[in-house]
Amino acid sequence: MEINRKNKLLIGLAAFALLLLGKLFYIQIINDEYKKDASNNSMVYADIYPPRGVIYDRNGEILVGNSVCYDILVTPRDVPEFDTLALAEALDTTADFLRERMAYYRKYRSRIGYRTVTLLKQVSPETCMKFAEKQYLFPGFRSQMRSIRDYPFNAGGNLLGYISEVNSDDISKNPEYEAGDYIGRTGLESAMEKELRGEKGYHILLRDSRNRLQSSYLDGREDKPAVPGNNIVSTIDAHLQQYGQQLMEGKVGSVVAIEPSTGEILAMVSSPGIDVDVLAHIGEHYDSLSRDPRKPMFNRTVMASYPPGSVFKLVNGLIGLQEGVLKPSDRYPCNMGYWYTRTRRLGCHAHSSPLDFESAIATSCNGYFCYVLKNILENGKYASTADALDAWREYVLSFGFGEKLGSGIPAELGGNIPTSDYYDRLYGRGRWKFQTIVSLSIGQGEIGVTPLQIANLAAIMANRGYWYIPHLVKDSENVEIDPKYKERHYTLVDTSYFETAVDGMYKAVNGGGTAGGTALAAAVPGLDVCGKTGTAQNPHGEDNAVFICFAPKDEPKIAVAAYVENAGFGATWALPVASLMLEKYLTGDICPQRRYLEKRMLETRFF
Amino acid sequence: MSTKGAYSYDRGLRQTVDWWLVLCYLALVVIGWLSIYASIHSTGPESIFDLGSRSGKQFLWMMVVFAVDVVILFVVNPKLWEVLTPPAYIVVLVLLVLVIFLSRDVKGSHSWFELGPVKFQPAEVSKITTSLMLALVMGRQGFRLVSPRCFLQVALVIGLPMLAILGESETGSALVYLGYMFVLYREGLSGWWLFAFAMAILLFILTLTAGWWLSSAILTAVCALCCLMLLRRRWKTSSSFRRGVVRRTVLAFVAGAVLIFATRFIFENVLQDHQRSRIEVLLGMKEDPSGVGYNVRQSMIAIGSGGFSGKGFLNGTQTTFGFVPEQSTDFIFCTIGEEHGFVGCFVVIFLYVFMIYRIMQDADRSREAFTRIYGNCLAACLFMHLFINIGMTIGLMPVIGIPLPLLSYGGSSLLAFSVLLFIFLALNRQENKYF
Incomplete structure (x- = not known):
């Protein structure tokens, strides 16, 4: 080719064309960065929130459902001048609120940029409809559907727990959560979070440069639908739970009812508790709840540890029988109590004396069980009282005391059963003996148990010696519970010894006036109720009232434990609650001659 | 055809x-x-x-x-x-x-x-x-x-x-008129003008991005190189040609130097x-x-x-x-x-x-x-x-x-x-x- 000026120009042209094509080749083929930017630019992954799993009660009633509400979103950049008053009216809010928000958005406009932010949360469908009618007047505003928890039954606020938006802590712990997601905070919502939460999906939307959504990408073919959370069936009986809450209203304490043959918790009342109405809007009430001196958010059934009181005599008695240091026919004197030193007496109430084991249970004789524990701890089989105490502790632990039961309820406590080391530290090695710790024999002193553990004791008595871990969730279609809940745990006491103790419990209720039974008021015609009262001394004030019972005596269907704080004798306050619940569950009603009890319980409020 | x-x-x-x-x-x-x-x-x-x-x-x-x-x-x-x-x-x-x-x-x-x-x-x-x-x-x-x-x-x-x-x-449209330079070149304008123009753009950019010392160095090197190459030509070497080469090189260098030191001024004051x-x-x-x-x-x-x-x-x-x-x-x-x-x-x-x-x-x-x-x-x-x-x-x-x-x-x-x-x-x- 001739090198003339025309050809030089042509070469120049080719060079410039190659320069353009080279740069195009680089940005279109070699460099990937632009493709990523493009999808960030133009695609919006709009979350589809899955409905959280529904919680049913054991009979198929919905305890926790979902209802629809809306969040009102706003893209401040797209908002022109608008009629603040009209929007305030459409949204059921005040013009001042809107003005303040818009001023805030304006102030931080550079930080917000083209983003969409939430203006109002959890707006009712009615309000949202009102807004939708006028939405065309307010460009930049839109609504987004969310589901919130809905509680058809006012039952089980504390055990159900609440959900709230995740905070930065949750996100750093569980990276699968994103801001705006909800997470179960307490109770079942928290324990069953994995099952309930479901899986978020997304719509891919195309947006334009001003962040206005245009259309769905590929007609939604690439969208991912949300997977709803699994429904769970709780072991709770909604009606029983509700009834228990009514009975406990105005009292501080807890009631736990367990189905002994399965370990399923039928009702679990912690009073004062959280109303379900409050649960749905926990955010608004959180402050007042956490400031309440009676701690309504505190789930006493598993988070409070109390001395069990006289109900613990059952355990001591059974251990004595198993250890061979007590025979059911053994009688011990009770002279208004037990003189454990020459000057010091553990008092008792008036009853006939001496008594055998069965009657001692029925009358809840303190003196009798002091002898029993003395025999256990001063057993020649063991080298020392300390060894005997540790052996005793092993027995007690086998009843589910002293360690967490493993119910899966959040924040469950284990309670406390003292070891010999503990007393060694307290008094010095060898510096203590039975007399030092005599109060253990009647369930006082250094023993701490939770109401759930007491209820479990009731279930053990009902089962004559074995128990299942009390739990709140049943097997259902999609959810299988941990096999540990189906495992029988036997106590270290032979099952044959239980019959006598149960007879004692039966006698306490049904023995009639002559037998000196402490729980006569718990008797329900037609139901062979067995029960044991307790009155636990409380260093903080009035005694705590305790009562455990189960019925029917043979093949029991329900075991209940009630623990009412600062209420005096167990027979007076805890007994009616437990026995009314038991009756309600078994017969569905309260028989006429016991209506007075119900009335008294419903009307009495300590606060 | x-x-x-x-x-x-x-x-x-x-x-x-x-x-x-x-x-x-x-x-x-x-x-x-x-x-x-x-x-x-x-x-x-x-x-x-x-x-x-x-x-x-x-x-x-x-x-x-x-x-x-x-x-x-x-x-x-x-x-x-x-x-x-x-x-x-x-x-x-x-x-x-x-x-x-x-x-x-x-x-x-x-x-x-x-x-x-x-x-x-x-x-x-x-x-x-x-x-x-x-x-x-x-x-x-x-x-x-x-x-x-x-x-x-x-x-x-x-x-x-x-x-x-x-x-x-409409600065953009005006820039298009610079394209007529290629026509002039085709019709006999010296290629040095195109070269000088390209150099001017290069110097402008270099001064803005890398600083005046680098563009000065490049200007000096390019002028010297061009001058030497032209002077080493065996044919057509007359004293007037040599004088012309040197004169133009010096001129170009001065123009380049002025451009370099005016760059900032042009950039900040002339451009919008x-x-x-x-x-x-x-x-x-x-x-x-x-x-x-x-x-x-x-x-x-x-x-x-x-x-x-x-x-x-x-x-x-x-x-x-x-x-x-x-x-x-x-x-x-x-x-x-x-x-x-x-x-x-x-x-x-x-x-x-x-x-x-x-x-x-x-x-x-x-x-x-x-x-x-x-x-x-x-x-x-x-x-x-x-x-x-x-x-x-x-x-x-x-x-x-x-x-x-x-x-x-x-x-x-x-x-x-x-x-x-x-x-x-x-x-x-x-x-x-x-x-």
């Missing part, structure tokens, strides 16, 4: 019209029309013919322009253009000046006449008249570019409309704010993703996301949803880049380059100086628009608002380029017919 005798009088349309050019022209216009439709697709015109939308309007314009093309090619005697040139040139020049005072401010520039619904930009027409005038002046018998008188004439022909357009604040920030963004001196950098960034994202074969017609996500500003006018190339990928870009650039090549070939073959010079002017205009526009969309050039010829939306631009091209085709046909 011709197999028949050189003096044949019966050559038909097939031989006389450069159909390759017409084909490229039609292909580009149709591609432009489809791209305009693609770029406004999301805002909803049902049909590409919807007259309320840009694609429909463009279609109307196409029909008008095609009719004009046919008239120019077959009806008007091409000699008419030569006759009309001086008055047309003067009228357009007057319009260019008038528009400064009579037009509304559109984004800071005063370049549009608005007569009711019809908008008209004299700067577009000025390319035609300037090219014609340049061809007329330079095609005269006895025109010698090296003579100062002739050079001054040429400088005036190019410079006057350029100044007027600068006065309209938006021009300065566009250059800053291009040279990477400033990150400005939301302001000036936004356009370029979005444009590069759109083109880059097209990949090898693009996302498919109407499937672009960036261009259809308005991330790219001015997407149907100045940034129309983004639509092609995104929806048709590298392949589409290659095809479009190839069509242009082939057109320019073809025009230059035809011009070169022409026996009339007027046709030759006019053809080269046309090629230069096309090239400048092509390079500046596409260079801007892919971050090779600063953002300069000029349309991509034949592709961008806009009737006056389409009409101007079509007339520009078809006058050449008519001139070319004339020659093919009679020679």
Whole structure:
């Protein structure tokens, strides 16, 4: 080719064309960065929130459902001048609120940029409809559907727990959560979070440069639908739970009812508790709840540890029988109590004396069980009282005391059963003996148990010696519970010894006036109720009232434990609650001659 | 091209019209029309013919322009253009000046006449008249570019409309006139001028980015090297030649040095704010993703996301949803880049380059100086628009608002380029017919 000026120009042209094509080749083929930017630019992954799993009660009633509400979103950049008053009216809010928000958005406009932010949360469908009618007047505003928890039954606020938006802590712990997601905070919502939460999906939307959504990408073919959370069936009986809450209203304490043959918790009342109405809007009430001196958010059934009181005599008695240091026919004197030193007496109430084991249970004789524990701890089989105490502790632990039961309820406590080391530290090695710790024999002193553990004791008595871990969730279609809940745990006491103790419990209720039974008021015609009262001394004030019972005596269907704080004798306050619940569950009603009890319980409020 | 005798009088349309050019022209216009439709697709015109939308309007314009093309090619005697040139040139020049005072401010520039619904930009027409005038002046018998008188004439022909357009604040359009430099080169301007111009740009950029010492060093090295190479030539070495070489080298060096030290001043005081920030963004001196950098960034994202074969017609996500500003006018190339990928870009650039090549070939073959010079002017205009526009969309050039010829939306631009091209085709046909 001739090198003339025309050809030089042509070469120049080719060079410039190659320069353009080279740069195009680089940005279109070699460099990937632009493709990523493009999808960030133009695609919006709009979350589809899955409905959280529904919680049913054991009979198929919905305890926790979902209802629809809306969040009102706003893209401040797209908002022109608008009629603040009209929007305030459409949204059921005040013009001042809107003005303040818009001023805030304006102030931080550079930080917000083209983003969409939430203006109002959890707006009712009615309000949202009102807004939708006028939405065309307010460009930049839109609504987004969310589901919130809905509680058809006012039952089980504390055990159900609440959900709230995740905070930065949750996100750093569980990276699968994103801001705006909800997470179960307490109770079942928290324990069953994995099952309930479901899986978020997304719509891919195309947006334009001003962040206005245009259309769905590929007609939604690439969208991912949300997977709803699994429904769970709780072991709770909604009606029983509700009834228990009514009975406990105005009292501080807890009631736990367990189905002994399965370990399923039928009702679990912690009073004062959280109303379900409050649960749905926990955010608004959180402050007042956490400031309440009676701690309504505190789930006493598993988070409070109390001395069990006289109900613990059952355990001591059974251990004595198993250890061979007590025979059911053994009688011990009770002279208004037990003189454990020459000057010091553990008092008792008036009853006939001496008594055998069965009657001692029925009358809840303190003196009798002091002898029993003395025999256990001063057993020649063991080298020392300390060894005997540790052996005793092993027995007690086998009843589910002293360690967490493993119910899966959040924040469950284990309670406390003292070891010999503990007393060694307290008094010095060898510096203590039975007399030092005599109060253990009647369930006082250094023993701490939770109401759930007491209820479990009731279930053990009902089962004559074995128990299942009390739990709140049943097997259902999609959810299988941990096999540990189906495992029988036997106590270290032979099952044959239980019959006598149960007879004692039966006698306490049904023995009639002559037998000196402490729980006569718990008797329900037609139901062979067995029960044991307790009155636990409380260093903080009035005694705590305790009562455990189960019925029917043979093949029991329900075991209940009630623990009412600062209420005096167990027979007076805890007994009616437990026995009314038991009756309600078994017969569905309260028989006429016991209506007075119900009335008294419903009307009495300590606060 | 011709197999028949050189003096044949019966050559038909097939031989006389450069159909390759017409084909490229039609292909580009149709591609432009489809791209305009693609770029406004999301805002909803049902049909590409919807007259309320840009694609429909463009279609109307196409029909008008095609009719004009046919008239120019077959009806008007091409000699008419030569006759009309001086008055047309003067009228357009007057319009260019008038528009400064009579037009509304559109984004800071005063370049549009608005007569009711019809908008008209004299700067577009000025390319035609300037090219014609340049061809007329330079095609005269006895025109010698090296003579100062002739050079001054040429400088005036190019410079006057350029100044007027600068006065309209249409710097981009004015830059296109620099392309006439290539025509002058073709007609005998020393290549050193092109070299000097390229050096000036290089020095300007280097001074801004790397600092004055580096550009001074390069200036010194280049001047010394050129001087030495010229002096070492064995032939044609007379003392006057040597003296001339040294004198010019010193002159160039001084000019370069002045440029280097004036760079900052020019940059900060002569250039307008938006021009300065566009250059800053291009040279990477400033990150400005939301302001000036936004356009370029979005444009590069759109083109880059097209990949090898693009996302498919109407499937672009960036261009259809308005991330790219001015997407149907100045940034129309983004639509092609995104929806048709590298392949589409290659095809479009190839069509242009082939057109320019073809025009230059035809011009070169022409026996009339007027046709030759006019053809080269046309090629230069096309090239400048092509390079500046596409260079801007892919971050090779600063953002300069000029349309991509034949592709961008806009009737006056389409009409101007079509007339520009078809006058050449008519001139070319004339020659093919009679020679």
